[in-house]
Amino acid sequence: MSDATPNPQPPQVQPFAVWNPIRGVWETSQPDLYGRLAPYSETWPTSGTTHDGSAYPLPPPAHRTPGSAPSSSPTALSRTLLASDSARGGETPNQMKAKRGTIALSHR
Known part of the structure; x- marks a missing residue:
């Protein structure tokens, strides 16, 4: 079994x-x-x-999701890469925060 x-x-x-x-x-x-x-x-x-x-009737084109649940949680989203990211040498936002204490809004 x-x-x-x-x-x-x-x-x-x-x-x-x-x-x-x-x-x-x-x-x-x-x-x-x-x-x-x-x-x-x-x-x-x-x-x-x-x-x-x-x-x-024709079947719906895709499976429907119940309610208005997001497809992923907001904490799982990645930030959009910026052209200035290459100048930072690959620092992550967490590394920047550890150095400076805060992260600029453009880096969140």
Whole structure:
């Protein structure tokens, strides 16, 4: 037996409409007042795909991130290199701070 966790599978994409050849309409998965599947009456998407009588939206171009979390923490960011960095002989901001006690805003 392995301790490896299985790879999570992407959620199955549900069709937004299914063709009913008997009624001659695209239907949603929601029943109407009579218990039949309601006809699809929304604006048809500008992109998507059909397969075996079902219409699907296109998947999003990338995985969405929950909320508004940054892609990296602010402390992990590196400062932008300046042309004057070559004149300092490769000193890091921490080395500059140790020598002078403070770091100029342009060197942070």
